[in-house]
Amino acid sequence: MSKHTLFKQGGLKNKTRQDAYILLLSIILLLALLMASLNFFEQSADSLQISGYNRDSSESLLFAESAMNMLYGQFVFNANLDGDTEIDNNEKLNVDNPESLPLPYSYFITAGNGIDQALPSLLQRIANGEARNSGSASNNNSFNTNQNELLIDNLFTASGAKPILFKFDAQNKLDIEANSNENWSNFSSGKLKSAAAWLELVRNPELPGTIQVYVQSVAKVGSSKSYVQRLIGTYPNTLGIKLGGLNESSL
Numbered sequence: 001m002s003k004h005t006l007f008k009q010g011g012l013k014n015k016t017r018q019d020a021y022i023l024l025l026s027i028i029l030l031l032a033l034l035m036a037s038l039n040f041f042e043q044s045a046d047s048l049q050i051s052g053y054n055r056d057s058s059e060s061l062l063f064a065e066s067a068m069n070m071l072y073g074q075f076v077f078n079a080n081l082d083g084d085t086e087i088d089n090n091e092k093l094n095v096d097n098p099e100s101l102p103l104p105y106s107y108f109i110t111a112g113n114g115i116d117q118a119l120p121s122l123l124q125r126i127a128n129g130e131a132r133n134s135g136s137a138s139n140n141n142s143f144n145t146n147q148n149e150l151l152i153d154n155l156f157t158a159s160g161a162k163p164i165l166f167k168f169d170a171q172n173k174l175d176i177e178a179n180s181n182e183n184w185s186n187f188s189s190g191k192l193k194s195a196a197a198w199l200e201l202v203r204n205p206e207l208p209g210t211i212q213v214y215v216q217s218v219a220k221v222g223s224s225k226s227y228v229q230r231l232i233g234t235y236p237n238t239l240g241i242k243l244g245g246l247n248e249s250s251l
Helices: 003-076 122-132 184-188
Strands: 106-110 142-144 164-168 174-176 193-203 211-221 224-235
Touching: 003 164, 003 174, 003 193, 003 211, 003 224, 106 122, 122 193, 122 211, 122 224, 164 184, 184 193
Parallel strands: 106 142, 106 193
Antiparallel strands: 164 174, 164 193, 193 211, 211 224
């Protein structure tokens, strides 16, 4: 075999080896580019999802505050939401022995002695239960102190207790749901936005025989829920004797 032939064969082997290296390097670069692209799209998707959660969370808070303030305004300014013959804030209440509350959208937590709690806690119990999808029912407007987890559906009881439900009408304005047979599960199912509001009554430790009334609300937008409450005021044996503005505050 001549020298020329040997050099030629050696050159072919070197070229083949170089081509293999180039191919391998190209594959590595393509894989690196593919991984970088996948990581970019994954981060973009996560960022978009987080933005959606943040938007829903902010909107649910605004919706909850709107529902709370609407019930607050309706109650303070002489609405008749329960449809009986008397204005809601003039309904009579036996503070020491409330066998049943006059308003279906009012509730209290008790250790067994009527309205005996000095601080509101119903909203926190609802938040605990909704977070864990765990609750326990009641037959009236009261829940025991050992019921630490409640669902919004538990506020709809056999005795007719039920919160006020809120929706958006065709003009995208906040409105009260007129269908009295709705419960939370049916009402919120399939809706992007839904809210419920109610009153919680607690004993006023500083003025015997009087109660403090809180308005509370929960709103759902997408998969986000927000919970808010506000103190309406302190009242004696009727729920809403007119009090001065200084007796009303927000929490």
